[in-house]
Amino acid sequence: xxxxxxxxxxxRLLATIGVVLLGGLLGILNSSMAAVATDTLAVAFHxxxxxxxxxxxxxxxxxxxxxxxxxxxxDRFGGKRxxxxxxxxxxxxxxxxxxxxxxxxxxxxxxxxxxxxxxxxPLVLILLARAAGPQRAGRAMxxxxxxxxxxxxxxxxxxxxxxxxxSWRWMFLLSVPLGALAYLxxxxxxxxxxxxxxxxxxxxxxxxxxxxxxxxxxxxxxALSQTAEHAAFTTWQALSPLAAGFVLLIAYWLHxxxxxxxxxxxxxxxxxxxxxxxxxxxxxxGGLATFAALFVLPLYYQQARGHGVLPSGLLIxxxxxxxxxxxxxxxxxxxxxxxxxxxxxxxxxxLLSALTFTFVEAHTPETALVLAALALGLGMxxxxxxxxxxxxRTLPAPMVAQGSSxxxxxxxxxxxxxxxxxxxxxxxxxxxxxxxxxxxxxVVAMLAMVLAATLLLPDHxxxxxxxxxxxxxxxxxx
Numbered sequence: 001x002x003x004x005x006x007x008x009x010x011x012r013l014l015a016t017i018g019v020v021l022l023g024g025l026l027g028i029l030n031s032s033m034a035a036v037a038t039d040t041l042a043v044a045f046h047x048x049x050x051x052x053x054x055x056x057x058x059x060x061x062x063x064x065x066x067x068x069x070x071x072x073x074x075d076r077f078g079g080k081r082x083x084x085x086x087x088x089x090x091x092x093x094x095x096x097x098x099x100x101x102x103x104x105x106x107x108x109x110x111x112x113x114x115x116x117x118x119x120x121x122p123l124v125l126i127l128l129a130r131a132a133g134p135q136r137a138g139r140a141m142x143x144x145x146x147x148x149x150x151x152x153x154x155x156x157x158x159x160x161x162x163x164x165x166x167s168w169r170w171m172f173l174l175s176v177p178l179g180a181l182a183y184l185x186x187x188x189x190x191x192x193x194x195x196x197x198x199x200x201x202x203x204x205x206x207x208x209x210x211x212x213x214x215x216x217x218x219x220x221x222x223a224l225s226q227t228a229e230h231a232a233f234t235t236w237q238a239l240s241p242l243a244a245g246f247v248l249l250i251a252y253w254l255h256x257x258x259x260x261x262x263x264x265x266x267x268x269x270x271x272x273x274x275x276x277x278x279x280x281x282x283x284x285x286g287g288l289a290t291f292a293a294l295f296v297l298p299l300y301y302q303q304a305r306g307h308g309v310l311p312s313g314l315l316i317x318x319x320x321x322x323x324x325x326x327x328x329x330x331x332x333x334x335x336x337x338x339x340x341x342x343x344x345x346x347x348x349x350x351l352l353s354a355l356t357f358t359f360v361e362a363h364t365p366e367t368a369l370v371l372a373a374l375a376l377g378l379g380m381x382x383x384x385x386x387x388x389x390x391x392x393r394t395l396p397a398p399m400v401a402q403g404s405s406x407x408x409x410x411x412x413x414x415x416x417x418x419x420x421x422x423x424x425x426x427x428x429x430x431x432x433x434x435x436x437x438x439x440x441x442x443v444v445a446m447l448a449m450v451l452a453a454t455l456l457l458p459d460h461x462x463x464x465x466x467x468x469x470x471x472x473x474x475x476x477x478x
Contacts, residue, residue, distance in 0.1 A: 020083075020131075026087075029155050057222070057225050059111060067409055069210055071266065078192065090175070098173035113172075122405050156313040160310040204262045218245075223240075227423070281449075282457075286450055289443045301315050304436075323384070330386055343383040351450075360437075425442065
């Protein structure tokens with residue numbers, strides 16, 4: 001009888017995970033699809049590339065600014081209700097973007113989409129963690145990793161295919177029926193989750209904290225986007241938002257340290273947990289390494305090998321495929337065997353794979369490049385899923401929302417830093433091959449830091465890891 005009940009619970013869990021991942025895939029795909037359409041949008045609206053690029057920059061800024069609000073709102077309104085709101089805002093923004101009449105309206109509607117994605121993206125992690133529980137956190141995060149691995153790779157491929165056969169408007173309009181399907185499935189499959197604490201719905205919003213955190217994170221992302229656009233850190237377009245971002249985040253740090261009646265959006269005591277700090281550092285550095293590799297490899301294939309956009313996207317697909325294969329397996333194993341060994345082994349494999357790209361030349365066989373990309377994805381998958389699972393095993397339930405917010409923001413910042421650094425390296429390189437070498441030496445350095453951080457992860461099974469630092473995490477929850 002107990003096995004029948006367990007099977008039913010597993011099927012219910014898998015259905016919930018599938019519905020949540022469908023919604024999470026919308027934002028990742030839409031973001032990476034739009035990134036390949038900048039040239040097309042510039043021509044369609046008779047504007048410059050930098051102006052058309054605000055369709056993507058505005059989306060990213062809105063995502064980053066909305067995430068801190070989601071941290072508070074999930075306990076105020078409930079995860080399911082907020083998820084449905086996020087899907088509605090996202091699909092509405094997609095419909096409006098598809099009907100945009102000039103580049104200004106497109107950027108505004110893309111920003112509205114970004115608000116929806118800023119609600120959905122951290123909620124994916126929160127809903128999965130709550131549905132799976134600590135004992136199956138690795139398994140759930142491994143399935144989430146399939147989306148994280150394939151989304152950035154599939155986006156350019158799907159975007160290129162759409163642009164080859166349809167109007168650019170369909171890049172956004174396709175999200176409307178998919179969003180409607182995700183909404184209907186979520187209504188049926190995601191369980192209602194009223195706050196466990198009867199007082200949670202009365203908890204006041206940390207308005208000052210939100211006013212400091214949201215624009216602070218957004219300013220940093222803007223600075224990095226401007227660095228990539230101008231290929232320099234020293235321009236006023238990059239330095240001004242960078243300085244503003246640091247000032248706002250320092251102000252939030254001072255604000256959050258003060259004892260008061262309204263709890264902060266993100267309690268800084270979270271970072272007194274060694275395993276939490278190691279986990280978010282690994283995911284931030286991993287995001288930097290991943291996006292640096294995915295950004296430079298298509299350029300190498302186009303500039304050094306003469307391939308078009310679609311073939312270049314297909315040639316980097318093995319990197320995403322490797323992550324999609326490794327993350328579910330590694331996540332499931334981490335629930336049984338612990339985190340540190342799997343994460344350490346994955347970091348070593350990814351490091352060695354990245355090192356091989358520093359020896360690539362213009363005529364290196366493409367079979368070897370594809371295998372190296374596959375190994376890189378496998379390695380990154382082997383350290384990412386156990387690391388995310390470890391984070392949710394060691395966080396007490398009241399801190400899951402805050403932990404998810406920190407994890408996602410740092411991963412976003414890592415991606416933005418990676419793209420900015422790649423742009424600078426390519427700017428000073430002597431050619432596409434030299435640029436590839438420089439970028440992958442950066443990736444090697446990031447993965448070496450990931451390897452060092454894996455040694456700080458807990459090396460216990462789920463039940464033990466959840467009790468590793470109860471005193472510090474207990475302080476964080478107060």
